[in-house]
Amino acid sequence: MENKIKVLELFAGVGGFRLGLEGWNGKSASSNYKKPLNLNYAVVWSNQWEPSTKVQHASTVYESRFGKIGHANQDIASVEVSEMPDHDLLVGGFPCQDYSVATTLKNSKGLIGKKGVLWWSIHKILSEKENKPKYIFLENVDRLLISPSGQRGRDFAIILKSLNDLGYAVEWRVINAAEFGMPQRRRRIFILAYLQGTGIYEDIKNTSAIEWILGDGTLANSFPVTTEVSLSATELTLKGDIVSISENFNKNGKTGLFENSGLMIDGNVTTIKTKPKYDGKFTILKDLIQNGEATEDFYINDEDLDKWKYLKGPKKEMRTNADGFEYNYSEGGMIFPDSLEKPSRTIITGEGGKSASRFKHVIQTQKGFRRLSPIELERLNMFPDNHTKFDGISDTKRAFFMGNALVVGVIEKIGISLSEKIKVHSSSIKSNP
Structure with missing residues (x-):
């Protein structure tokens, strides 16, 4: 465990993130669990809570597969951050909700969003942890980029600004698993964040945004993309505090400002529309029935x-x-x-x-x-x-x-790229600021 990348898994469901990072019985999802997966991740604490039901079925399945040690089946909002172990990587597929800010507390580190919105549970952990996780890996539905309808992209802007204020650089990509040979047409946004002081953060700082998005980034390494020569990137700066962004970002905007790929560092956002660059084998529904x-x-x-x-x-x-x-x-x-001759529709x-x-x-x-x-x-x-x-x-x-759930193969491929980048910088990671 000493040299492992310690993972905190939130909104764990039945363990999709864990399967992608640890494998199952040491085997890889992309090999149909036949070949070894030699990644360096270890989940040290997990949480799964379904508020709408008395019987916690997903948590029961999770515990049956991974054990009860280090697993909490309780409302994440009721868990004290001090009860969560220090970790290197925080992961989770959090629900798409209304992220608007209700108010701030004067002389307080944190802020109060709408009660029950699970993004603020993540924010609370990042705010209160003395040793912040160096890396964050999140998944959500792609409409996050254009929500809500009256302020297209406001919710995502709040998340970016929150992470920026906490000292993170962020890259994101909307990935359709089927476009990279996986069996389901499931389109989701994947968000990676890197804490200031890590080697990856410094790499981003010393690389042009477009080079990172299209070639050097973790997501570009795992899921290569290209873009139309005629397309230029959109650049914007997240100005003001989170309350201001909540109230004013793209107010009455008819279209979103965020494309399917992007990067944010020091509050400066670069975003561009990309398309998959994949020439491998495609899995179709007939292959799996x-x-x-x-x-x-x-x-x-x-x-x-x-x-x-x-x-x-x-x-x-x-x-x-x-x-x-x-x-x-x-x-x-x-x-x-x-x-049966195409990848499946979204489950x-x-x-x-x-x-x-x-x-x-x-x-x-x-x-x-x-x-x-x-x-x-x-x-x-x-x-x-x-x-x-x-x-x-x-x-x-x-x-x-x-x-x-999510498509485990997507998590695995991103996990491989992230692990390789961490390994390159393992000797140069600075202490948390």
Whole structure:
């Protein structure tokens, strides 16, 4: 443990970040857990809490796979920062919420955001830890870059400004896993931050922003990109304090200011639209399905098939609302059944259960139409088979876990690049400022 990169895992779910950084039984997700993963990460403390349910299913699965030692199943807002061990890397897939600032406290280090917004729990840890983590690795939905609708990008600007005030440089990228050969079209923003005084921070300071974004950065090393020659970067400075940004950033702006890739250091932001540069093998849905192994429960009865086709089909019809008002309703059709020759659509939390749905996956096999099994959903997120199987955990709940999860292979590839950069600078890392 002495030479390991110590990790604090927040909003852990069923352990996607941990699988990507530690592997499973020492094996790599990108090799389908067949080849060794020799990374230097060790999770020293984790937290998982689901506020909307009494039974903590995700935490139960997490503990069954990784053990109870160092795992807290309680509301993160109620955990004292002093109870969390010092760590080198803080990771987590935090929810996309309204990050606006309610008020500040005079003569206080911290600030008060809206109650229950989990970004402020991360902020509290970074503010109160005497030995701040040197690195931060976060995941969120890509709409974070354009939220809320009245101040496009305000929420992300608050996060960037918060990290800047705490002494971090930040790089980000929106990554669609399928565009880099992974089995699911799942688009998420990944955020990396580096504390002032680390070798990586100094590298950023001594590198042009565009060179870092397109070539030298951790994200560029793990997921290469290019950009159109005609495109130029947008540069902006985050002026004022967090309250000012919360109230005024891009007020009434119709479009966002942040592109899918960017870098922020000393409050100066450079952002540019990039596109993937990948020429490797692509994984398609057909590669992952359980041929002949799915049970009868997942097959759609002939009498229910018309209901599925209706929900997934295009519609142009008159409907009546609860007040008796008639209106024209229209929507486009969904592909039915889902193509086996492409990476899967994004898994949703409502993927489980027998009821007909517009959004659940349906595939056609020689035996008929069926929904995806829990194992297939796990494979689409690059989890080990039956990772979420546990007594008392229903198939519907297992599907919910995968709708909330991330693609483990993305974490693994970024983790490899980050580990290599840390290793290069391990002899020159300065003490925390």
